[in-house]
Amino acid sequence: MKRKGVSYAKYGYIFSIPFVVAFLLFQLYPIFYTLFIGFTNLKGFDTALHIHPKGLFYNFKWALTNDTFITGVKTTFLLWICNFIPQISLALILAAWFTNERMKLFGKGFFKVVFYLPNIITAASVAVLFSSLFYYPVGPVNDLLQKWGVIDAPMDFFNDKWSTRLLVIFIQFWMWYGYTMIVLISGILGISPELFEAADIDGANGLQKFLFVTIPNTKTILLYTMITSLIGGLQMFDIPYLITNGHGEPRFAIQTASVFIYNQGFTGEHNYATAAACSMIMFVIIGVLSAIVFYLMRDKDEAALHKVIKAQEKAYRQKLKEQKKGGNING
Amino acid sequence: MAKEATNVVKHRNHGTGYYVFIAFVMLVCILLAVLSIIPFWIMIVNGTRSTPEIQAHAVSLLPSTHLMDNFKIINEKGSFNAFVGFRNSLIISTGATALAVYFSTLTAYAIVVYQWKLKRAFFTFIMAVMMIPAQVVTIGFYQMVYKVGLTNTFWPLILPSIAAPAMVFFMKQYMEPAFSLEIVQSARIDGAGEFYTFNKIALPIMKPAMATQAIFTFVSSWNNLFLPNVILTKGNVKTMPIMVTMLKTDIYKVEYGSIYLGLTLTVLPLFIVYFLLSKYIIAGVALGSVKG
Structure with missing residues (x-):
């Protein structure tokens, strides 16, 4: 007779309980609750939920036809794309320089620490700091530009749509290129040195190695950077909220979707229902885009290998079963 | 074979082009480093200057003597704590x-x-x-x-x-x-x-x-x-x-001086943590991305 040992499997379940409970309560439930609030007309300090009298999807229809919200979504994408492209480009170039063993650079460690510094500082503080630095009429930047003779009179940066946008884009870029650079450096260091040696033997120059060895072999990590940046960027709030007056001024130039949702739900009328509908629309947009990037990111070779392994496992188990049927347990 | 040989020679004796390139790279890095530090430097220095001083010249590389005055303004007025x-x-x-x-x-x-x-x-x-x-x-x-x-x-x-x-x-x-x-x-x-x-x-x-x-x-x-x-x-x-x-x-x-001082106070704990642990933080960023 086969003696059954103590089963420890139940501890697998027991130790997972806190995670599962916290996840269901604090992450999954709020998603469905937000969706549900989107169907209601919840406003102000009410908590009772009633389906919106003008129809279940009234808030969603309202959001999708609301110019301010649509502009907000477009602004969010604009601000993200305009900071992501220069950010990843500079990060790639710096990463290539920092990993090139033939180049003798001084202070690599120091530069890494300094480039990453803005990323660790509270975004809220950075936003208020830059709004002070670009203050009109007597801020440090106006002071310097006048001293250097670039401008004759102080410039009101926050009264112009594009200078405000550029500033937000610059801050996002400034806060994140160091992070992206470090991530890419570790990606490049993971490339097999043999590939670079082979390129050397073939007589490739630095630029050719960068284009045909470094970039293709960091594809996965580039897409990882992109997906995390996308999810963060489409929820962009702190900088555009705090750098001007909290409503994405001037003239909604930097009113991102998150700033709009915040102002809908948590200021003025506290219109939770419309804010919830807008939130769910953003949720779907982010989900779909991440899924697309995720799909592109998956390693095709690895997926194929996984399939083969699974098939083999299945065949093996089938064999085992047949053996068991034959009574050959010890085999 | 010939190509390989020239290549070996090439990276043993760097030409002037190489040094110009290195100088360019170093210049870019130094500029970026300045860009990372200068906003925080202005913030810290201006936290020690009075509002009239800032109004006269908003940028100064050296601190002034009004740290305590700004501190008083922050503590006694307003809701920032x-x-x-x-x-x-x-x-x-x-x-x-x-x-x-x-x-x-x-x-x-x-x-x-x-x-x-x-x-x-x-x-x-x-x-x-x-x-x-x-x-x-x-x-x-x-x-x-x-x-x-x-x-x-x-x-x-x-x-x-x-x-x-x-x-x-x-x-x-x-x-x-x-x-x-x-x-x-x-x-x-x-x-x-x-x-x-x-x-x-x-x-x-x-x-x-x-x-x-x-x-x-x-x-x-x-x-x-x-x-x-x-x-x-x-x-x-x-x-x-x-x-x-x-x-x-x-x-x-x-109260310009007190804004900068308030910002400095919010950022100071992070600066301290960062300069104590930067080595581990940078290593952690790299590790997280490879594992993730």
Whole structure:
């Protein structure tokens, strides 16, 4: 007779309980609750939920036809794309320089620490700091530009749509290129040195190695950077909220979707229902885009290998079963 | 063959082109470094200058003597309170970090050590929910918290970190090669309970990974504005980033020196942490991306 040992499997379940409970309560439930609030007309300090009298999807229809919200979504994408492209480009170039063993650079460690510094500082503080630095009429930047003779009179940066946008884009870029650079450096260091040696033997120059060895072999990590940046960027709030007056001024130039949702739900009328509908629309947009990037990111070779392994496992188990049927347990 | 030979020669004797290029690279790096430091430098220096001084010349590389005056303005007027913000942020970030690190390790342990039916499905599930954009569903979260009367308390900002999918993933990746199951088996033979084994044997082995993850959770919890700003509306529970928003509204609008000093106070703890731990933080960023 086969003696059954103590089963420890139940501890697998027991130790997972806190995670599962916290996840269901604090992450999954709020998603469905937000969706549900989107169907209601919840406003102000009410908590009772009633389906919106003008129809279940009234808030969603309202959001999708609301110019301010649509502009907000477009602004969010604009601000993200305009900071992501220069950010990843500079990060790639710096990463290539920092990993090139033939180049003798001084202070690599120091530069890494300094480039990453803005990323660790509270975004809220950075936003208020830059709004002070670009203050009109007597801020440090106006002071310097006048001293250097670039401008004759102080410039009101926050009264112009594009200078405000550029500033937000610059801050996002400034806060994140160091992070992206470090991530890419570790990606490049993971490339097999043999590939670079082979390129050397073939007589490739630095630029050719960068284009045909470094970039293709960091594809996965580039897409990882992109997906995390996308999810963060489409929820962009702190900088555009705090750098001007909290409503994405001037003239909604930097009113991102998150700033709009915040102002809908948590200021003025506290219109939770419309804010919830807008939130769910953003949720779907982010989900779909991440899924697309995720799909592109998956390693095709690895997926194929996984399939083969699974098939083999299945065949093996089938064999085992047949053996068991034959009574050959010890085999 | 000939090509190979020239190549070898090429990188032994650098031409002038090489040195020009290196100089260019160094110049770019130095400029970027200045760009990283100068805003914070101006902030710290201006925190010691009086409003008339700043109005006359907004940029000065050397500090002045009005630090205490600015400090007085900050403390006596307006609603900005660096000490209260610091205390509240410290409580929330410490609590959230401790829970996230402990329970993520526990969950990873469940996946690595035990053989259970739903294990594979559970891990796939964790990978899938890793990317959920949390901030977007704040409305539902806020309403839930409001209904149970927990607004203006720290619980809604601490407890959710028990479920940190990305950290579970990281811990699992780290634990698999670093932790041998034989240790668990010998502990069992010695009569140790499963929970005891986790606390006394697994946790110490996981310390390096836990430290790395703790730094990042702490900093991101410390810097978070959106959710705390919604949940904590009363003055005495506000966190540091919410205190920063006060600087934009209150009387500080006309007290330039005190804005800069207030900002310096909010940033100072992070500077200290960063300069003490920068080596580990940079290594942690690199590690997280490779494992993730």
